[in-house]
Amino acid sequence: MEINIVTSSPEPVYEQIVRQVQHGVAEGELKPGDALPTVRQLADDLQINRNTVARAYKLLEDRGVLVTAGRRGTFVRNEAAHEVHRAKSGQAERAMRQTVSMLLGEGMTRAQVAALFKNVLAGVKS
Amino acid sequence: MSEWIDFAVYATQLIVCVLVTARWAAQFKSAVVADRNPEWARAHPQVLSGLERFSGLNLLIQAWAIFSVLVLLAWRLDLEPTVLKTPGMPGWRSLLATAYLLLGIGFVLLGLGAIVFTRWLRSEVPLGEQRRASLTPRSVDGFVPRGLKFAIYALVAVAIAARPIASLIYPGRVTDVRQGSIFALATTFMLFLAVGISVRRRPNVFDRVLGTAFRRREVRVCLALLAFNALGLVTLVALEVAGIDGRRYSGVVFSAFVTAMLAALMPFPRRNDADAQTPAHAA
Numbered sequence: 001m002e003i004n005i006v007t008s009s010p011e012p013v014y015e016q017i018v019r020q021v022q023h024g025v026a027e028g029e030l031k032p033g034d035a036l037p038t039v040r041q042l043a044d045d046l047q048i049n050r051n052t053v054a055r056a057y058k059l060l061e062d063r064g065v066l067v068t069a070g071r072r073g074t075f076v077r078n079e080a081a082h083e084v085h086r087a088k089s090g091q092a093e094r095a096m097r098q099t100v101s102m103l104l105g106e107g108m109t110r111a112q113v114a115a116l117f118k119n120v121l122a123g124v125k126s
Numbered sequence: 127m128s129e130w131i132d133f134a135v136y137a138t139q140l141i142v143c144v145l146v147t148a149r150w151a152a153q154f155k156s157a158v159v160a161d162r163n164p165e166w167a168r169a170h171p172q173v174l175s176g177l178e179r180f181s182g183l184n185l186l187i188q189a190w191a192i193f194s195v196l197v198l199l200a201w202r203l204d205l206e207p208t209v210l211k212t213p214g215m216p217g218w219r220s221l222l223a224t225a226y227l228l229l230g231i232g233f234v235l236l237g238l239g240a241i242v243f244t245r246w247l248r249s250e251v252p253l254g255e256q257r258r259a260s261l262t263p264r265s266v267d268g269f270v271p272r273g274l275k276f277a278i279y280a281l282v283a284v285a286i287a288a289r290p291i292a293s294l295i296y297p298g299r300v301t302d303v304r305q306g307s308i309f310a311l312a313t314t315f316m317l318f319l320a321v322g323i324s325v326r327r328r329p330n331v332f333d334r335v336l337g338t339a340f341r342r343r344e345v346r347v348c349l350a351l352l353a354f355n356a357l358g359l360v361t362l363v364a365l366e367v368a369g370i371d372g373r374r375y376s377g378v379v380f381s382a383f384v385t386a387m388l389a390a391l392m393p394f395p396r397r398n399d400a401d402a403q404t405p406a407h408a409a
Contacts, residue, residue, distance in 0.1 A: 001260070001261045001262075002258050002259065002260055002261065003258060003259050003260075003261055004256065004257075004258045005256070005257055005258070006255055006256050007253075007255045007256075007257070008255040021261070024261070030261070035263045036261055036263065037259075037260070037261060037262065037263040037264070038263065041263065041264060041326065042259055042261075044326075044328045045259030045260070045328055045329060046257050046258075046259045047253060047257060047328070048257075073263065
């Protein structure tokens with residue numbers, strides 16, 4: 001699997017790495033137990049600061065996607081796919097809560113919000 | 127063995143290591159620019175076409191290689207200036223020392239050429255905004271079978287230990303233990319370093335133009351040199367024990383091997399391969 005970054009993107013580089021690793025795990029491109037390159041290798045290959053890669057790896061560790069086994073390297077955790085799914089669900093739920101709160105705050109009823117979501121869902125192609 | 131064989135090997139080494147390397151590296155200049163920043167390369171076609179021509183320094187390096195072969199020929203024909211003659215030194219040794227001095231200067235010139243180009247590249251061509259890298263970790267095990275790697279490391283250990291141990295068993299026959307051990311350690315260290323660098327270095331234009339097999343070949347060549355050097359060190363000790371001075375043969379054989387390995391690393395790409403401009407840094 002390859003990581004593509006755009007340094008001029010408004011999305012910080014470490015978040016681009018986190019997002020793509022999570023995507024790789026969710027899509028099965030990165031399997032449990034797969035080794036990842038060292039911070040040094042990835043930073044050198046992408047020509048970015050090592051702290052940026054270290055930050056991305058730390059975030060992925062905190063989210064339960066990666067595990068660092070000392071000098072042996074960094075690996076994809078066994079429960080990584082589940083953790084990515086959970087993180088994505090949590091993120092989606094937070095975004096939906098925010099939207100629902102905003103709509104209710106603007107005077108819509110719960111039934112109207114539910115109907116709106118139903119319509120939007122029906123209009124979105126999977 | 128005729129000293130013309132020594133001359134032929136060292137002359138070929140000079141031609142391959144200096145002249146051919148300079149010509150080979152020059153054809154990748156525009157591809158290096160495209161690799162660093164494809165958008166910049168597309169916007170500056172006139173700069174790229176200028177890079178296709180040989181620079182003054184590159185021509186100087188090529189001229190140095192030809193001059194070196196002529197100097198070596200003069201040494202072989204005993205036409206060297208009297209002030210540079212070393213009385214009592216055998217002809218093969220004089221050829222070896224001269225060849226390596228000329229080769230060393232050739233390498234310095236090649237290094238200078240690389241520094242000049244890299245400085246120009248960094249000052250004139252901004253780094254591309256889009257970059258990519260493989261998420262596959264690189265290690266020696268990824269390029270050679272583990273068993274072969276450990277066999278080479280074992281051979282290296284034997285080669286380093288061979289001289290001190292042989293000097294204890296045959297104190298009269300094996301001499302120069304300190305100097306020989308320092309030489310063995312220094313060459314082994316440099317070749318280990320070369321193996322490490324070939325594995326860890328950032329993917330570059332050669333990987334992109336010549337494909338992923340390039341690094342595999344590079345790592346294998348470095349390991350082959352490491353193994354060959356170790357084998358040479360052991361053989362030298364064995365010849366010393368047998369009372370044969372093997373330094374001449376080892377010099378010739380090692381030079382021939384280095385030349386062959388370097389030539390193996392330099393496949394010439396098809397023209398449309400070198401011209402291809404894809405986003406930077408394929409693994």
